[in-house]
Amino acid sequence: MHVLLLKEPRDEESGPDPYVKELASYGHKATLIPVLSFKFVSLNTLSDKLFQADYYGGLIFTSPRAVEAVVKSLEADERKEEWDQSMRDKWNTKSIYVVGKATAALVKSLGLKTLGEDTGTAEILSRVIIEREDKKMSPLLFPCGSLKREVLPTALRDNGVPLETMTVYQTAEHPDLKKNLKNYFTEQGTPASIAFFSPSGVRFCLEVIQRLSGKQLMQIKFAAIGPTTRDAMAAEGLGVSCTAEKPTGEHLAAAIAKALQEPSTGHSA
Structure with missing residues (x-):
């Protein structure tokens, strides 16, 4: 399944991004879109x-x-x-x-x-x-x-x-954020899961994601990197399917993989 990670890629010098790598181990294809500059x-x-x-x-x-x-x-x-x-x-x-x-x-x-x-x-x-x-x-x-x-x-x-x-x-806000999100949804469609990594990421992305996903918003499993981000998502009325136990690729991937095995309950926008 496709997973959208709203974070910047790791430096190429330090190897593959751990979040992408961990999600791949569960058979999910993750894409990174930088949110902040x-x-x-x-x-x-x-x-x-x-x-x-x-x-x-x-x-x-x-x-x-x-x-x-x-x-x-x-x-x-x-x-x-x-x-x-x-x-x-x-x-x-x-x-x-x-x-x-x-x-x-x-x-x-x-x-x-x-x-x-x-x-x-x-x-x-x-x-x-x-x-x-x-x-x-x-x-x-x-x-x-x-x-x-x-x-x-x-x-x-x-x-x-x-x-x-x-x-x-x-x-x-990253100058290319809205363009990159639009291109992603156009080319890949609505992802099965979207992960937020900061309260500012929620603030900058949510309205665009709601618009691009339309009625399919209810099917997306939304994930949070930690409790602070989770609270910011909840404050916007977004249903949070899972929160990483610790802010690592391993813990987030495990949480998303588990959430994607569960039936969708829908989210309030």
């Missing part, structure tokens, strides 16, 4: 903060894009050598918190040791941080996107954990 901002300021490790108690990363901003900031100021020689080791004496394995892998490529990669959500990670950190500590530096949710910052502040947030990328 990103613009990095304040990289010089970020670079400066990364070289003030003594001021901070640690780092928090909740998205791969924030780690990419760090990589770019080091390149921009030609500070990679200095990072490798001394600054990386300074940060490794502190706590480096991450959500999810994809983000953790990127953080590890910077030579940093990670905590919390199995948490899966910012909400669960915030509980780990609160349990581990001293309220008298130096602030944690949290590079993030313009559309970040306030769950983690609010939880930390409510529990007295000092935090410094910094917007390092801005998120917008």
